[in-house]
Amino acid sequence: MDKNHVSVPEDFKYYDKYQDRTASFSPQPDELVLTMPPASETETAGVSEAKIRSASESGSLNGVSRLNLERGVAVVKVDSEADSIAVTRIGVPADFTNAIPAFKDADGLTRYFLPDEITVQFNQEIDREEATRTISDLGSHVVIEQRTPGYYTIAVPENKDIFEAVRLFNEQPSVMFAEPSEIGFDDAQAPRPNDSRFGELWGLQNTGQTVEGVAGRAGIDVRVLDAWTTTSGDPDVVVVVIDTGMDMSHPDLAGNLVERNGEDWDFAAPDGSPDDNGSHGTHVCGTAAAIADNGPGICGVAPKCRLLPLRINLSAGMNANRADAINFASGKAEASPAQRYVINCSWRASGNFTAILFAIDQAVARGAIVIFAAGNAGRDMDTDPPQYPGVHRNAICVAALNSRGERASFSNVGSQVDVNAPGVDILSCIPSSDHDFKSGTSMAAPHVAGVCALIWSARKSLSNQEVRQLLEDNCDDMSAENPGLDGKLGRGRVNAERALQAVMALS
Template sequence: MGEDDRHGFDRRSVLKAAGAVGATVSLGGVTVATPGREPGPKEDEIVVGTNDGVSIKRARATIESTIPNDAAVVHENDVLDYAAVKLSDDSAGAMRTVIDQLERQPDVAYAERNETWHAFAEEPNDPRFSDQYAPQLVNAPTAWDTEMGSMDVTIAVIDTGADYTHPDISDRFGENKGYDFVDGDGDPAPVGGRMHGTHVSGCAAATTGNNEGVAGISNCHLISGRVLGPNGGSVTDIADGIQWAADQGADIINLSLGGGGGSETGRSAINYAYNNGTLPIAAAGNDGGPVSYPAAYQNCLAVSAIDESENLASFSNRGPEINVASPGVDVLSSVPDGGYDTASGTSMASPVAAGVAALGKSAHPDLSAQELWDKLEETAVDIGLPEDHQGSGRVDAANIVEGGGGECSGETETTTESGYLAWWNDREDYTYATTTDSPCGIDIELEGPGSFANYDLYVTYDGRTPTTGDYDDRSAGSGPDEAISGSLSGTTDVGVLVHAAEGWGNYDLTITEQGQS
């Protein structure tokens, strides 16, 4: 559901009211800044979650009677219904014994270590580039002709904290800047000059058109939840931050963090956000392995990283959980104290995708979290990578803002052409002129000669002749058959290039144009 219908009011009105009175009002059932509880990683703690219908307050007596005498409940969240237990003996054997004893109790659904997650490592490059490529690659400038982004759409950045005074993102924050779950106060500014959360915030929503610095993907509203300290952060702090962001009325939560295996506490927080109308979007991870958590959770949209040439970044994690791909190599964005720098990681790819989703929500405000998820995937562009690398494809801002709800099912026109490529690097160029009254979409299918050939397809939407280095969309897999689906906005010429990367032979090209009904 897109709005919080449980109490009969619009979530955005709640957000504005919470911002007016300060962040502490919105923390709900979270107990923060427990005396004696150190910020950051808490690897001497066990997290205990209750069964459905059992509140953590009701189960607390059972928990306290089960744990050792020198252990203590030091934190609880009575919205997600879990408690954190601190042990004096945090050896693996002692932890396992207490976990086993807790999981035998009738009110307890799970017990697990309070794992540590980290911001995925940013990789600052040389001094700032004179230009950006991420907004251009996802067709944000075309989208901005229709939608720049609305302050009624909120992106919560759950990270290391953001420098909300930075001149390129300060206008994106309202009175309520966010909350610091590491130190337990209302100031989510980064500590020690850490750039991660500020860079991530700028990727999603550095102000465009203000004659300052860089252009983010959307001019939407930001709030910051600081959940990571210098050494990472605990699952409980992160879960609290996710729950808080959903309760704040965030439309999208960006999570450029993760690590380790799945956590029931993390899963519970992601499900809470999703079930309350907030779309969690997370970085896939940076070690080239399987998709990390929280991105791997079922109700969290997972983003892989590509470079300027739309190749999968060497560091990007991959797997069947990947939903979309997004620019994540040498991405230029804001850093603390008014600066700018490039960084690489799925940490950058995730907020670029979140910014595209925010543009989609701005253009189509009635979309639910699941409908926004679906629209982000449906409007993504196939860039010829395996599905476990790109999911549905590279996010596309121009596509997601077009059309009232993504419907483009009126008049159609189909054109077919046949040709022959004689050798490696041979090519044929076409210009297709739209013919329907209100062109809104185009499907281009290439059927090549056989498995011995590798043909690629390149497309432009302004009539210019595409090349292998200058195009708007491409489909460049390892076989003879390729397909591209794109959005159109009015009468235009479409340029098409059929290119032989390998092999030779006949091909058939089918172009189907859709018009608005």
């Protein structure tokens, strides 16, 4: 059945009869929901999709981000210099019928309403004949008779808009409620892993739980559960942890180790083995990529990626050895075109050591990503001394947040910070197959390394610069929780879910 041509709404609200509330919405400038006429009987799904994708890249439209061909619905990005409402008023390509912006509701959630349909539930005593007569009398027709008695998806009457149509039907005494017809995307709830201490990993899922005696705030996390519906990692994406080493037999880590093949992974001593001589490196490894769903213990941000621990001395070590370790890792990246390398460095140097900065530059030139902790001196690096090497332009510099979204009291800040992540009371692995809590920007950095690894796992054809851009462009703004620190906590808290949605929206 052909779709009615409808109007662009100007009043974005209606009275919800059933919930006794006014439902109000704000149009989003960067996304449109468009509907399209049914495909012809001779047109294959592939041809139809190609046509829609082509049409969605014309004028101010910037490509499909979500698509349901069966229902004839596409969500399309709008150029940043344009505006969704203005684009709908100008008109959309002929391959589409109607358009409406995506909306934010009063809870700040994004809603995708079809521009030319609403849904109506009639009162129980209203039979089918009376219901369909009312629909017809009001200038509409049934699009789908749902299985629930008296529940219909109907067309918005010609030259009306969806909110106008909802208000019109809600005025009818025979109607229990009417509301926009809505499509949901990526709504599967990722299963919670069975790791026994997952509930203490507030950085991965913050429900407001109390960890180490501190109650968090729901949603202040890196959004891994929803990200894992896309990917939880790829073994060809390797997180290199340059640190104090790793407990090589830890049950949450050992299964994710890359094959060593006799290589010397110890840059602190001549024994060749990167066994952790403390606990810092093991802890960092666990946050980045501990195995999930293996029963006891914890899991990491990217549990199906692999780990390469390189041991350096962080208590009395030589900077030259640290540069060596970075160069070793970037050499692996250069020699392994089928793999992707994320290098995590949760440490500092005492100053601007050229060999380390050169090693970072080399690593990036060779296609790797390099992440450094911002430091735990609690200072503003715009007015106090900066912390090297984290402030280097080719490194991703990570500040730490607590479970309420506030800057950790110890975390350095400044315009040199690129992003922030959970870093207070972080539970992870320690040697002797155990687990414990640690705090520091050292704990924030592997959260970011894990998110970068997930982005690359979703699309290994991305360059390291594209991964960094996706990471930074899809952060959550934390300025409201941190007054007075505008521009000093980077682009915001890393969000794996948003970053992976952006990856999947790429053409």
